[in-house]
Amino acid sequence: MSDDTYKSVKSIETQRNWRTRQGLAVTAALLLVGVAAAPAATALDRPAPAGAVSVRAPSAGADADARRGALISVTRVAVGDTAQVKAFLAERGTAADSVRYGVRAYRLTYRTVDPYGEPTTATGLLTLPTGGGHRLDLVSDTHGTMVNRSYAPSAEEDFGRIPSYLHAGAGRAVAAPDYLGLGGGPGLHPYMDTRSSVTASVDMLRAARTAARQLDRPLTGDVYATGFSQGGQVAMALGRALEEGADRHFRLKALAPVSGPYDLEGVEIPALFDGRVNDTSGVLYIGYWLVAQNRLHPLYKDPADAFRAPYADRVEGLYDGTHEEEDIVRALPASLKELLTPAYYEKLRHPEGGLLAALRDNDHGCDWKPAAPVRLYAGAADTDAPIANAHSCAAQLAERGVRASVMNQGDLDHFGTFQVSAPKVVRWFDAVSGS
Structure with a gap:
C-alpha cells in the first residue's frame, strides 16, 4: 500500500471513528433531539426540548406550497451552549477561537426539483446562533462527498456539521443543504451533478429564509x-447563480470554497492517471461518479461495458446511499486498472x-466574473482534489479580470486542509462583513 493510499484509508477510518465515538465523547456532545417521542440520549443535565417546531406555511397564494424552496417542516435536532460548541469542534481537531455563541440546529424539509426539473423534496440543516444581532447574515455551506445518506448534515451530528457550528458560533445563520437523495430526501444522490446541487442549495436558502423568520431570527x-x-x-456554481439573479432576496458577499474539484476535464481526471490522486480515493470517486452520472448522461449501457468482473455485478448496488465508505473500498479493487475494463x-x-x-457539463464553476471577493x-499535499484545481479556477477567473487568491494551506491532505481552513474562512467572512 502506497503512503498516499494509506493516508486516504486512514482519513476514511478517522471520519468513521468520529461517528463511532460520538456517544462516548460526552464532553463534546451537543444536546441531540430525536424525532421520536422518547428523548434522545444526552450527556447534559437538563431536559431535552421538544423536537418539532411549529412554523406557518408560506402565504403567497393557493399554490404557495408547490413553489421551489417552500418549507414543509422544521425539526430541532441540536442545541448547545458556547462551551459545548467549542468542545465539539476541539474533539474534531478544529480551532474554535471565533466561537462566541451557542447554537440551535434545525432539520428543514423543503420543496425543490430533481435533475429533470420534476418536483421533489430535500432536507438540510439550518443552524442559528443563540446570541448576536437579531437579523442575521447567512452562510451557505455545501458539504463534500458522502456515499451514505445518513452522513448528511441534517441527519448526523459529526464532521459534516463543523462549518455550521463554526459559523453559527461566530454569529451567522448557516444553511447546509443535504443535496438530493441524501439526508431525508427521496431517491438516489446525483453525485457531482452541479446543476441539481445548485438548485437544491438555492431552494435551501429560500427555506432557511422562511424558517429563520418564523423562529424570530430574520x-x-x-x-x-x-x-x-x-x-x-x-459553492462556486451557487455563487454564480446568486450573482446572476437566482433569487432577488439574496446578495452574494464572499466566496470561500475549500479543496474543490473545479476542473474535472483539465485536472481531476488526468490526476487519476499521473499519481496526483491516490488510488483508494480514485476508485471510490470514479465508481460513484460513473454510476451516478450514467443516469444523466450516456456513459455505458451495461455496467459490464465499464467495469470488470466481478465488480460490474456489485458496483451500482454499492452506491445506493446505504453503504459506508470503508465497505465500498473493501468491495472494490485497489486501482482503476483493476476496476475498469481496458477499453473504458x-x-x-x-x-x-x-x-x-x-x-x-460540470466544469463551469469558475468561468464567470464574480463581483464578490473570492478566496x-x-x-x-491533497491527493483527493489536487491543488492544481484551485490554480485552474483562479486562472479562469483571472481571464475574466477577477483576482482570486489561492490560499495554500501547506503540506496538508484533503481532510487536513478542511480542518485548518474552516476556521480561517470564518475569520475572513468576519473581515469582509466588518464584524
Whole structure:
C-alpha cells in the first residue's frame, strides 16, 4: 500500500471513528433531539426540548406550497451552549477561537426539483446562533462527498456539521443543504451533478429564509458561500447563480470554497492517471461518479461495458446511499486498472462523447466574473482534489479580470486542509462583513 493510499484509508477510518465515538465523547456532545417521542440520549443535565417546531406555511397564494424552496417542516435536532460548541469542534481537531455563541440546529424539509426539473423534496440543516444581532447574515455551506445518506448534515451530528457550528458560533445563520437523495430526501444522490446541487442549495436558502423568520431570527439577505470538496465546486456554481439573479432576496458577499474539484476535464481526471490522486480515493470517486452520472448522461449501457468482473455485478448496488465508505473500498479493487475494463480505462484517459459531455457539463464553476471577493483554500499535499484545481479556477477567473487568491494551506491532505481552513474562512467572512 502506497503512503498516499494509506493516508486516504486512514482519513476514511478517522471520519468513521468520529461517528463511532460520538456517544462516548460526552464532553463534546451537543444536546441531540430525536424525532421520536422518547428523548434522545444526552450527556447534559437538563431536559431535552421538544423536537418539532411549529412554523406557518408560506402565504403567497393557493399554490404557495408547490413553489421551489417552500418549507414543509422544521425539526430541532441540536442545541448547545458556547462551551459545548467549542468542545465539539476541539474533539474534531478544529480551532474554535471565533466561537462566541451557542447554537440551535434545525432539520428543514423543503420543496425543490430533481435533475429533470420534476418536483421533489430535500432536507438540510439550518443552524442559528443563540446570541448576536437579531437579523442575521447567512452562510451557505455545501458539504463534500458522502456515499451514505445518513452522513448528511441534517441527519448526523459529526464532521459534516463543523462549518455550521463554526459559523453559527461566530454569529451567522448557516444553511447546509443535504443535496438530493441524501439526508431525508427521496431517491438516489446525483453525485457531482452541479446543476441539481445548485438548485437544491438555492431552494435551501429560500427555506432557511422562511424558517429563520418564523423562529424570530430574520435574515438580512447577505450570503457568504463556502463548501468543501464536492461542496467547493457547488459553492462556486451557487455563487454564480446568486450573482446572476437566482433569487432577488439574496446578495452574494464572499466566496470561500475549500479543496474543490473545479476542473474535472483539465485536472481531476488526468490526476487519476499521473499519481496526483491516490488510488483508494480514485476508485471510490470514479465508481460513484460513473454510476451516478450514467443516469444523466450516456456513459455505458451495461455496467459490464465499464467495469470488470466481478465488480460490474456489485458496483451500482454499492452506491445506493446505504453503504459506508470503508465497505465500498473493501468491495472494490485497489486501482482503476483493476476496476475498469481496458477499453473504458483508455476512454476515461481520453474522454469523448457522453463521457466528455458529462465532464464539461460540470466544469463551469469558475468561468464567470464574480463581483464578490473570492478566496480558494487548498492543500499542497491533497491527493483527493489536487491543488492544481484551485490554480485552474483562479486562472479562469483571472481571464475574466477577477483576482482570486489561492490560499495554500501547506503540506496538508484533503481532510487536513478542511480542518485548518474552516476556521480561517470564518475569520475572513468576519473581515469582509466588518464584524
